Amino acid sequence: MDARLRRVNKEISGTDLIPYPQNMRLIDVEDCKNDKTSQIKIELIDESPFHLKGSFPGPEGTPYEGGHFEVDIVIPESYPFQPVKMKFITKVYHPNVSSASGAICLDILKDAWSPVLTLKSTLISLQSLLCSPEPNDPQDAEVAKHYMTSKTSFEDTATYWTQIYAGGPGPKEKKGKGVGSKDTRDEVAIAGLEKAHVDRFETLGFQRTKVIDALRRLNYRGPNVAQISDDRVVEELLK
């Protein structure tokens, strides 16, 4: 049997059987491994055993707690000698994850890959990446700037994203955030901005979405607010 297939089989099922795509059976790694702590799951997406979906809960004590994060896994031809390709399906607000595409900046997915790493261990690494962001080596520069400027504001936004996209519990009743019901998505909170700031520029006659866009680009948060003049904002808005 193809070495790659054998290895993937072993990894996801613990048996030598080829997974039956018809049944789309959910292969729960936990049942095989009796490992209750990490709760990492890997399942098939389509007929191919080389295109999988991994998922894990957000780590406790982080803004991602309570969320359920799904990862798209593509196993390349030369696996395990070349790293697996992983990206987040669930939108994540994190300096090392692209907020648009879900692309992940993690060394073991690139040059630090080692053939002894498995899908599961890589997913555990992803989980731990959520615990410890590396804003100095960012995938998403805007998010990283947000993180560097104001960590609390960043965490609020990350929590909000977890709530909206990953089914998290939401903020523990933060003051004046204005997050009403879970159904309506608050664009201001998604962008990690203050409602008051957006309102202020909106009253100048600019479109709300435009204001959000411009303020996000300018990183109009925390101590930065005092440093960015209104003229600069208006200039950005007129671009």
Next chain:
Amino acid sequence: MGSDYEYSDDDGEYYDDEEMFDGTQDEDDSGDDVDMDNFGDDFKVAAKGKRKSYEVEYESLSQQAVEKLMQRDVDHICGIFGVDIKKLRGSKADTANLLLRYMGWNKERLIEKYMDNATSVLVAAGVTASEPVSPPAAPVRTHSIPAPNSSTPRRATTRGSKLLSLASGSKSAKSPPSTPNPLQRQLSKKADEAFVCQICFNDAPDLQTLSLSCEHAFCTECWTDYIVSKIRDESEHSIRCMAEGCALVAPDHFIRDVLIPEPGAPVGDPAKEELNSKTWSRLQELFARHFVGCNSSLKYCPYPSCTNTVSCPSAASKSSLTTIVPTVSCGARGIGGSAQDVSQSQHFSLGLQGKEHKFCFGCDIEGDHRPVICGVAKMWLRKCRDDSETANWIKSNTKECSACQSTIEKNGGCNHMTCKKCKHEFCWVCMGPWSEHGTAWYSCNRFDEKTGVDARDAQSKSRASLERYLHYYNRWANHEQSAKLSLDLYAKTEKKMEEMQITSALTWIEVQFMKKAVEEVDKCRMTLKWTYAMAYYLAKGNEKELFEDNQRDLEKAVEDLSELLESPIEADQIPTLRQQVTNKTVYVQKRNEIVLEDTANGFLEDRWRWNVSVPGFDDPEDA
């Protein structure tokens, strides 16, 4: 290439084929033997051997020659560290190789660092693990019988994941190699019963395993696949141990043992073995490339699948590139090299289109960009890439506002234009201010009005720079186009040469003048092409005028010769044609030399002045 190249650590023996191909396939020199009207001398302008000012001194090296240079460094290091590294493991040469590769072949720095702290250098280079482990002399072969992959339905273990260091993006800081955990040690000790390769999960009882001195054992098949994948897919020459976090680098003999089966070993899949031996020669190439890349006076030939290297110490520093244009050739067509790759020489002497591997040592522009120095040539190419199409479009579709000179495209509506930027109102037809037009909305009959003329003057001034650029660009592009068509010209000329041999009594050697002429035209067009890039940036003055005079003379001569070559052949005219073409060829050659020589001397004498700021030169005075 080096598939037959024996690499032996102990005696450093080589197959040296440097002297084997001394007879180069240089067809043009054939006049010596054939008793003809000393044909070869017809084209000799200057005596060979004397270096002209537009040429640089260089030497072409084959891969074997580069490997020899590497070996010299390795031997040197072995000589110095010999006693010290002998006790490590494996061979001295392997260790010296790893150290040198790690240090980018900088011997002085290696020696300095090594004397400073030998252990840390050895660890960083991947020679030893950070904690001492018992050094086995050779790769550990636990089992000796190669086994087919029979997988048993045993459960996979994920010990690998326990080794996982929670990577948090710190890429540079490599975690120290983890000491083999007790479990693994146990495994390798009673490997006979329960070894499971941590990569393919193969647990066949007769599995053959290998490990580096870190004793991270994996099955031979995984090692092979891993090494092949690293070398072929990633072009990586430094093969680290597969265990996570282990920074040990596989020494050469280990890789060789994996890829090249020992004589007498059971014959495996021939396709696979061929791939493996190809991978091994690819690795030798990667080593040579790495060495060449680390040495600023060496450059790898950029032509596809060419493995030659050119050594050009005079162009090694960036500052030298403002005075010389280091056009070099790797010698793959039998020119001026010490060593030849025989298969390539043969291949390239087959047809007329067998171009020699000419390239610039100082930059990555394709081919020969003499007489222009790298900086200016690059600047010109960048400008052309950005501007030429845009400039053409702007020229044909837009006009400038006569008040503020912003470029305006009229995409509909009447001729009453209002500049968006300065709110100047003007007439699109005469460019004069609209105020003079009264209510004549859709027609303009005021062409000769004074203000209109003034406005058009201003307009033409702002167009002048664009025109100027297009002037140079069109000529440059024209020569480039002609050079591209030169292949056709070669083919056509070849036909004509055959025709001449049939219709007249001329022999093969006697019709070579045509080929020579085509080659000369091609060469000169290349020079001409770049003279336009040069002229565009040259500041106005006597020097530029002289330059353009030379340029014009060469261009005229080239066009004349081109025309002669294109003219139809009539049997009774051939002797005249031959004389004319030969004459012209020599003339063109001389003109070309003059342009190249004069320009090169200009650079050496710092005579050229530019109208823009060029790195390495003074800024233009009239800024």
